[in-house]
Amino acid sequence: MSTPSLADFAEEARAFLSEHATPRRAEGAVVWGEGPDRVTYFGDEPKEVDRANVQAARDWQRTRYENGLGWITGPKQYGGRELSIAHELVYDGLEAEYDVPDTGVISLIGLGMIAPTMLAHARPEINDRYLPAMFRGDAIACQLFSEPNAGSDLANVQTRATRDGDSWLLNGQKVWTSAAHHAQLGMVVSRTNPDVPKHKGITTFLIDMSWEGVDVRPLRQMSGGAEFNEVYLDNVRVPDEHRMGEVDGGWRVTMTTLMNERASVGGEGAGPATRPTSRAYLLEMLKATGRDTDGGVRRDFARLLADQTATDYLTHQMMRRARTGDLPGPEASVGKLMFGQNLTRAAHLAAEMTGPRMLADTGDWGAFSWNELLLGTPAFRILGGTEEIMKNILGERVLGLPKEPA
Amino acid sequence: MSAVPEPIGSEELADLRRSLRGLLSTAADEEAVRAAAASETGHDEKLYARLATELGVQSLALPAPYGDGFGMEALAVVLGEFGRSVVPGPFFSTVVLAAGALVASGDAAAMDRYLPGIADGSVVATLAVIEADGHWRHQDFGVAAQRQGDQWSLSGTKALVPDLLTSDIVLVAAATPEGEALFAVDTAAPGVDRTALRTLDITRRIGRLDLGDVPATLIGAPGGLSQILDAVLDRAAAGLAAEQIGGAEACLEMAVSYAKVREQFGRPIGSFQAVKHKCADMFARTELGRAAALEAARALDGREDAPPAAEAAAVAHSVCSETFMFVAMENIQVHGGIGFTWEHPAHLYFRRAKADQLMFGGPAAYYERLLRALGA
Numbered sequence: 001m002s003t004p005s006l007a008d009f010a011e012e013a014r015a016f017l018s019e020h021a022t023p024r025r026a027e028g029a030v031v032w033g034e035g036p037d038r039v040t041y042f043g044d045e046p047k048e049v050d051r052a053n054v055q056a057a058r059d060w061q062r063t064r065y066e067n068g069l070g071w072i073t074g075p076k077q078y079g080g081r082e083l084s085i086a087h088e089l090v091y092d093g094l095e096a097e098y099d100v101p102d103t104g105v106i107s108l109i110g111l112g113m114i115a116p117t118m119l120a121h122a123r124p125e126i127n128d129r130y131l132p133a134m135f136r137g138d139a140i141a142c143q144l145f146s147e148p149n150a151g152s153d154l155a156n157v158q159t160r161a162t163r164d165g166d167s168w169l170l171n172g173q174k175v176w177t178s179a180a181h182h183a184q185l186g187m188v189v190s191r192t193n194p195d196v197p198k199h200k201g202i203t204t205f206l207i208d209m210s211w212e213g214v215d216v217r218p219l220r221q222m223s224g225g226a227e228f229n230e231v232y233l234d235n236v237r238v239p240d241e242h243r244m245g246e247v248d249g250g251w252r253v254t255m256t257t258l259m260n261e262r263a264s265v266g267g268e269g270a271g272p273a274t275r276p277t278s279r280a281y282l283l284e285m286l287k288a289t290g291r292d293t294d295g296g297v298r299r300d301f302a303r304l305l306a307d308q309t310a311t312d313y314l315t316h317q318m319m320r321r322a323r324t325g326d327l328p329g330p331e332a333s334v335g336k337l338m339f340g341q342n343l344t345r346a347a348h349l350a351a352e353m354t355g356p357r358m359l360a361d362t363g364d365w366g367a368f369s370w371n372e373l374l375l376g377t378p379a380f381r382i383l384g385g386t387e388e389i390m391k392n393i394l395g396e397r398v399l400g401l402p403k404e405p406a
Numbered sequence: 407m408s409a410v411p412e413p414i415g416s417e418e419l420a421d422l423r424r425s426l427r428g429l430l431s432t433a434a435d436e437e438a439v440r441a442a443a444a445s446e447t448g449h450d451e452k453l454y455a456r457l458a459t460e461l462g463v464q465s466l467a468l469p470a471p472y473g474d475g476f477g478m479e480a481l482a483v484v485l486g487e488f489g490r491s492v493v494p495g496p497f498f499s500t501v502v503l504a505a506g507a508l509v510a511s512g513d514a515a516a517m518d519r520y521l522p523g524i525a526d527g528s529v530v531a532t533l534a535v536i537e538a539d540g541h542w543r544h545q546d547f548g549v550a551a552q553r554q555g556d557q558w559s560l561s562g563t564k565a566l567v568p569d570l571l572t573s574d575i576v577l578v579a580a581a582t583p584e585g586e587a588l589f590a591v592d593t594a595a596p597g598v599d600r601t602a603l604r605t606l607d608i609t610r611r612i613g614r615l616d617l618g619d620v621p622a623t624l625i626g627a628p629g630g631l632s633q634i635l636d637a638v639l640d641r642a643a644a645g646l647a648a649e650q651i652g653g654a655e656a657c658l659e660m661a662v663s664y665a666k667v668r669e670q671f672g673r674p675i676g677s678f679q680a681v682k683h684k685c686a687d688m689f690a691r692t693e694l695g696r697a698a699a700l701e702a703a704r705a706l707d708g709r710e711d712a713p714p715a716a717e718a719a720a721v722a723h724s725v726c727s728e729t730f731m732f733v734a735m736e737n738i739q740v741h742g743g744i745g746f747t748w749e750h751p752a753h754l755y756f757r758r759a760k761a762d763q764l765m766f767g768g769p770a771a772y773y774e775r776l777l778r779a780l781g782a
Contacts, residue, residue, distance in 0.1 A: 292782060313698055401662065405673060
């Protein structure tokens, strides 16, 4: 079968979506005091709700997969379609018009970052076994990267992998692992040689999270919920075929994953915080709180709205170019940088508008509820690469400034 | 305004940018810019003429039959290149402000009279709005127009008029008994008194215009001024944004190349995170501003998927004004002492950045304009 044109593909996607999903209802004008009073970026949902959401995500991913839309750019042998990124963006654009479950828990890390890494570095039998399951929604994958002493300096990982016959034994502690409690698979960055420069003694593995010795413990974050985990690896036996890339050649593998991370982060929306931090909502809030006559508040408001709107323009322009095959390079991290800053400023602006009514739950709609987002904002400057690391990347890779001497 | 302008392909835009950059790299290099800025007229008339005859940039975005009918996106490329080199001269005043006002007025007779000369580079024009209190406003003018029969005459003072001394024609915002209106004044007419003023931005001249019963031609109809100025301001904001991003780009490139070669403590200063992150911030703000400027141009051109023009223009004016000022300041900081000298070009951009930011009222005005465009 030849490659469908974008127009034909759009028709196919539309037919699929109208059969399996309902069009998103137009979000009416914001009416202050109506609708759910929830302002959060992280889910922080009760366990049952969280589990149900993940199940809905898995079900929707399976429906896509069974209809040939689970992995639009992927190889056919794993159930992909081998179409272009432009096709994928066409699909994403159309799907956004429908009311479908959020599949971020499956797609952001597993499909978006780990699957491309597997394609580039894992053995064919591993890919045969796991990639279809991942794209069918059966296997969620997590990133076992950061450690207590390896945050921004990821190459400093201390988790040891020691060879034992045809397999390896993994011992160590991982931290800040999103979705580990939902995951069936994990990609581990480990140390195989402590006697060489740190980047040269790293090896990566794909592990099954149900293997003996893997212990996932939730990590409660300052906003109250527990999206992250600590993962303890205690003598976890990993067959050598689960190794990705060469022994001691894992840094290259890790970089493949991180490059895909930076490509995906930034284009994403603000999750459940999208509507409350939207311009329409904030404008209503400005009026409802009576702060629209306060010059100081107006200035802060205008500055945020200017940057927020310009960031939207930037994202749309990147998407428009990507649809014609012009994919963003590392300069895309500007979007992520701005996204985190804008969301943070929105939370503080909301606090300025509510004033002391945010101090305690007085029952006022649209006041105390902002605390959840506010308390999540410090994470935006840390997750997916800290602001400082992002700036190093912009400085070194985009502007060509010299690296810090070792 | 006219219909949706001719679309222009990205390759044609890149060609235009290349040709113009080629011309300006010699005709408006730093030495030439300083010489032009210090000259009697404050600009290089030969360059202005070459721009018209060799590249036709004055007529590029004018509607047919006066010009090529390309829109703001093409004009933005030109302005971006001018901004990169802080080219002195009346291009912005003539092509963006004056021609913009003429086109917005829809006054066919006025367009026939002035646009051909603007298009071929033989006529330099400007727009006079600001009076003694320094506010950019669209009503309550001190300059008053009186009618005797068919003939209007103007009296009063416009305190800050860009490129006034080199202009052949000034479009003046004035009060009439029937509402505010725009008038064209020939600067050679009796009763016109023009005074050159010392300026913050030495690459853009400003003058005071005193009018004593000067004959003037009405443009459009009395009461129609505010609509014209709203349209001009959107256009000017988008055009200025493109120029500001050109200037910011130049400052960023200057800072980055200096940070790569300047060594202290035995290594290039760009390897220090304090400097590297400053450059990264400059880059990030410039990219954000570039997106805002581009979107404003697309909106002004009425592109299908673009936001409303008033919104995008106000966003671009706010974001690009802040961006250019920030990047121009940080450029000096990256350079250290050398960046503070008269001989270094950094101050030309610093001056331009602050002047651009204040030209249409300053931060208080542009943020309020943005809030109005958004409905707050």
